[in-house]
Amino acid sequence: MSTQFDVIVIGAGPGGYIAAIRAAQLGYRVACIDEWKNAKGGAAPGGTCTNVGCIPSKALLQSSEHFDHANHHFAEHGISVGTPKMDVAKMLARKDSVVKQNNDGILYLFKKNKVTFFHGRGSFVKAVPEGYEIAVQGDKAETLLGQQVIVATGSSPRALPGTPFDEENILSNDGALRIGATPKKLGVIGAGVIGLEMGSVWRRLGAEVTILEGMPTFLGMADEAVAKEAKKVFDKQGLKVEVGAKVGEVKVAKKGVSVAYTNAKGEAQTLDVDKLIVSIGRVANTQGLNAEAVGLKLDARGAIEVDDECRTSLKGVWAIGDVVRGPMLAHKAEEEGVAVAERIAGQHGHVNFDTIPSVIYTSPEIAWVGKTEQQLKEAGVKYKAGSFPFLANGRARALGDTTGFVKMIADAETDEILGVHMIGPLVSELISEAVVAMEFKASAEDIARICHAHPTLSEATKEAALAVDKRTLNF
Ligand code: FAD
Ligand code: NAI
Numbered sequence: 001m002s003t004q005f006d007v008i009v010i011g012a013g014p015g016g017y018i019a020a021i022r023a024a025q026l027g028y029r030v031a032c033i034d035e036w037k038n039a040k041g042g043a044a045p046g047g048t049c050t051n052v053g054c055i056p057s058k059a060l061l062q063s064s065e066h067f068d069h070a071n072h073h074f075a076e077h078g079i080s081v082g083t084p085k086m087d088v089a090k091m092l093a094r095k096d097s098v099v100k101q102n103n104d105g106i107l108y109l110f111k112k113n114k115v116t117f118f119h120g121r122g123s124f125v126k127a128v129p130e131g132y133e134i135a136v137q138g139d140k141a142e143t144l145l146g147q148q149v150i151v152a153t154g155s156s157p158r159a160l161p162g163t164p165f166d167e168e169n170i171l172s173n174d175g176a177l178r179i180g181a182t183p184k185k186l187g188v189i190g191a192g193v194i195g196l197e198m199g200s201v202w203r204r205l206g207a208e209v210t211i212l213e214g215m216p217t218f219l220g221m222a223d224e225a226v227a228k229e230a231k232k233v234f235d236k237q238g239l240k241v242e243v244g245a246k247v248g249e250v251k252v253a254k255k256g257v258s259v260a261y262t263n264a265k266g267e268a269q270t271l272d273v274d275k276l277i278v279s280i281g282r283v284a285n286t287q288g289l290n291a292e293a294v295g296l297k298l299d300a301r302g303a304i305e306v307d308d309e310c311r312t313s314l315k316g317v318w319a320i321g322d323v324v325r326g327p328m329l330a331h332k333a334e335e336e337g338v339a340v341a342e343r344i345a346g347q348h349g350h351v352n353f354d355t356i357p358s359v360i361y362t363s364p365e366i367a368w369v370g371k372t373e374q375q376l377k378e379a380g381v382k383y384k385a386g387s388f389p390f391l392a393n394g395r396a397r398a399l400g401d402t403t404g405f406v407k408m409i410a411d412a413e414t415d416e417i418l419g420v421h422m423i424g425p426l427v428s429e430l431i432s433e434a435v436v437a438m439e440f441k442a443s444a445e446d447i448a449r450i451c452h453a454h455p456t457l458s459e460a461t462k463e464a465a466l467a468v469d470k471r472t473l474n475f
Pocket of ligand 1 (some may be wrong): 012013014016045084121153288289321323326330
């Protein structure tokens with residue numbers, strides 16, 4: 001007899017574990033299955049985000065930023081520490097312990113919310129009148145019966161055609177987070193979010209970093225003004241980005257990796273590096289689910305096909321997070337997890353795709369929500385825009401970090417905020433105000449008239465709102 005659950009969640013990344021907790025809060029009997037193993041073979045819930053994504057990358061970004069400050073900024077505060085040294089092994093051990101705290105935190109939350117956790121691979125067996133039979137292949141094999149199933153199996157790194165990851169020389173995000181010593185020369189394919197974040201980590205630690213980007217423009221998904229400012233600052237940091245690069249053969253030699261490519265001018269080039277990170281996007285994890293057994297439909301990109309509310313082609317089967325359409329972001333996966341659990345309970349869970357923030361945790365940080373100026377131009381929307389530089393913000397001066405600006409775009413007639421674009425210190429935190437404002441359909445004037453504490457970085461957001469009406473007070 002198989003153990004019965006109201007809801008079975010396959011995958012315990014940010015989508016799956018949050019969906020499981022919310023379903024349990026709503027009174028359901030919930031199982032969550034996840035196959036991720038830590039170095040000792042034990043359970044490590046949290047998915048890509050916790051194990052090889054958001055959390056470890058931010059741990060390394062923090063360590064490398066401290067190192068960079070010790071190298072370049074302490075002196076201006078009157079602090080002398082001699083020549084700082086980086087113990088890479090210790091930095092990696094700290095990162096691993098941050099990851100473990102998160103893994104353990106999720107196991108604790110499962111216990112607290114009475115979610116039954118199974119460590120192993122979950123796959124469909126068959127549809128039955130009561131729901132679906134799901135096999136778990138782990139330390140032991142068992143079969144569960146779920147009335148409702150939520151698939152949250154996430155994504156995996158995409159490899160260059162014919163160049164598989166060996167995690168020694170050719171690294172995915174996983175290997176990029178485990179480089180044991182700062183390479184002299186680091187190559188990165190793809191100047192997207194991973195390329196810029198991981199490139200920054202190793203650049204700050206002293207590597208010569210070259211990023212080859214296939215598209216002709218840098219950071220095409222961001223507002224043009226932000227992308228331009230970012231390029232200027234990254235150039236200054238020595239983070240070399242070549243756009244319009246067509247990557248050809250990648251050869252692993254005795255000492256490092258050799259990448260043949262054609263540059264934007266069409267000239268044949270070779271990039272010789274000690275390590276190569278390939279960060280050219282990710283693909284949905286659907287293999288191993290035995291989706292064929294129940295006829296679960298995939299879309300043209302191999303992701304699970306869902307409607308706007310995460311319903312799949314099968315009654316009672318839902319899919320969320322990286323394994324479905326939409327931005328591959330942890331907070332998007334979480335929101336879908338909550339919404340699906342609530343829909344199962346007959347409530348009206350909702351995810352507003354127009355207000356999902358994007359953040360790149362480089363230095364300066366980059367964050368935005370809503371439409372870019374170029375998108376509004378293309379759509380023929382009449383807008384007005386205003387910017388405020390951190391150079392004119394007192395707190396940024398005190399921090400010693402005045403790079404960047406906040407830019408706000410509002411509808412020309414109604415003044416409703418249509419997009420907010422930031423580059424500068426801690427904008428990963430500042431963007432939340434813009435998200436809240438847009439969720440409440442605020443106007444630029446609303447933000448301009450709200451009292452912001454002084455001296456804070458958030459005053460730059462208020463001033464950007466004032467700039468929309470051409471009446472900044474501090475610039
Ligand atoms: P995942 O986190 O991928 O989790 C899926 C889980 O399901 C995994 O544990 C997997 O092992 C398991 N699984 C798969 N198949 C099965 C099966 N058949 N049976 C059992 N278990 C299975 N996003 C942000 O928002 N902010 C960031 O700062 C950020 N940084 C990132 C940095 C890097 C280097 C990377 C690679 C990604 C980053 N992301 C970030 C993206 C983020 O990690 C993903 O969007 C997020 O993890 C998706 O969550 P998910 O629950 O859909 O899937
Ligand atoms: P990405 O989609 O952000 O960037 C991939 C880049 O590679 C693009 O600029 C693309 O034009 C380029 N590219 C693709 N094929 C190429 C080729 N053959 N040669 C040269 N360039 C090529 O993907 P990335 O960086 O791999 O990250 C994967 C996902 O993880 C992203 O969707 C992102 O949402 C998520 N992520 C989020 C983070 C955050 O929120 N801070 C941090 C890291 C990852």
